[in-house]
Structure formats: structure tokens, C-alpha cells
Amino acid sequence: MSPGRRRLHTAFAALAALFIVSLYFVTSPLLSLPHSTVASTATDWTRWKTHRNSSKHSNSWSLSHSHRKPITLDTDAELAAVTNFIASLASNAIPPTVDPSKPIDPELVLGFDIRSPRALEDLQELRIDVWEKNPIIIFSEMHSPTCREAKTMFIEMNTKPGPLIFDIDQRGDARVLTPLLHRLTATTSLPIVLIGGKPVGPTITDLRSMRDSGELRKLVHEAGAELVSSQKKNKKGRK
Incomplete structure (x- = not known):
């Protein structure tokens, strides 16, 4: 090398x-x-x-x-939400800052997330549940003669469940709740009677006429209330 x-x-x-x-x-x-x-x-x-x-x-x-938009309430849904809210707890009250002439903020009266993907389903379940549990609801005034007559009319039907009664004038939110209910039910005075979530009457004269014709009992039955008194009569008739 x-x-x-x-x-x-x-x-x-x-x-x-x-x-x-x-x-x-x-x-x-x-x-x-x-x-x-x-x-x-x-x-x-x-x-x-x-x-x-x-x-x-x-x-x-x-x-x-x-960023998901919250659900909005139509009139029927708002009525169901408000009714369910005040029926859930005796202490539940509509805030005095609410403008009864305008749709209520859903967050004030709904107990679930109004932006949830399930919000519409939850709302539908609430609407069904509140009227099934309370087929007869009466918004009244304690000392009004016509309100007392309307309450007596339904109490004497002996339904199960019995009517759910709110004496609005005894509530702290009466000033807001009364016009709010009038807007939602298109009525101008008390009592306001709801059967299956729908206002009936609306006057005491109308209610008397419906009672006498049997229409009132029919509506109550269709709403899911059990007419206990009529069942007892039928049982006696079989004997």
C-alpha cells in the first residue's frame, strides 16, 4: 500500500x-x-x-x-310552565320585575337547561305531566262569590284528583300573576278554570250551563279525572 x-x-x-x-x-x-x-x-x-x-x-x-339558542315558549307552553312553576312549591312566585304583557323568560319558570339539546323534549314532558297531575285547576279569589260558586261546583263533582285551587289574591305575586294569567287564557276576570290545560267558561253563567248540560263532567272525564261519585252510583245500580 x-x-x-x-x-x-x-x-x-x-x-x-x-x-x-x-x-x-x-x-x-x-x-x-x-x-x-x-x-x-x-x-x-x-x-x-x-x-x-x-x-x-x-x-x-x-x-x-x-352559543345554542334557548327555547322559546308559545302561549300554551308558557301557561303550562307558569302553572307547573307555582304548583311545584308554595314558595314559588313570579318576580315583580316581570312584565305580564310580554312572554315570560323561560329560565324563570323552567327547572331545566333551556339551551340543552333535550330542552324541547323536557318541555313537552312538562306540558303533559302538569295537566295529567292536575286535570282541573282553578285560579280564583278567596272572597269572590262567583269564585266560591265555581270551586264548589267542581268540589261537588267528587273527582280524583280533586281540583287544584289557587286563591290568587292571597299570593304575594298577585299583581303580576293575575294579568299574566289573563293574557295566557284570553280572560278578563276570575275565576279562571282550566280543564286539561284548556280554559273553559269563562263566565260563571257559562260554567253553570256546561254543568247542567253534562258537558262539564264530560270534559273533566276526558282530561283524566276520575268521577268517583258516578262510579259509586253505577255500583249501587248493579246490585
């Missing part, structure tokens, strides 16, 4: 040795780590990626949820 080639060969060998030594010093700290440390590092990385992706999903859901 010529002297020139020998020197070139020696130079390449020296470079190769230097590369191997450098590689050793770079990788030896990693190779000396315990297996558990390496595994833990990999696990932490995976957790961080999962958390980041989860956070992105959560944030995007929150943003879309907050």
Missing part, C-alpha cells in the same frame, strides 16, 4: 473511532435510565396528549353549548 493511501486509511479510521466515542457519550445517559422511568415518561406523554385532546373537545362543546 502506498504511503498516501495508508495516510487516507488512517484518517478514515480515526474519524470512525471519534464518531463511535461521541455516539456512546450521547446515548449512554438514556441507556442507563431504569425501564420504569422510560415507561413512566412514555405514559406521561400519552396522558398529556389525551388530556390535550379531551380539553379541546370539552372547550369546543362548551362554546357550542353557550
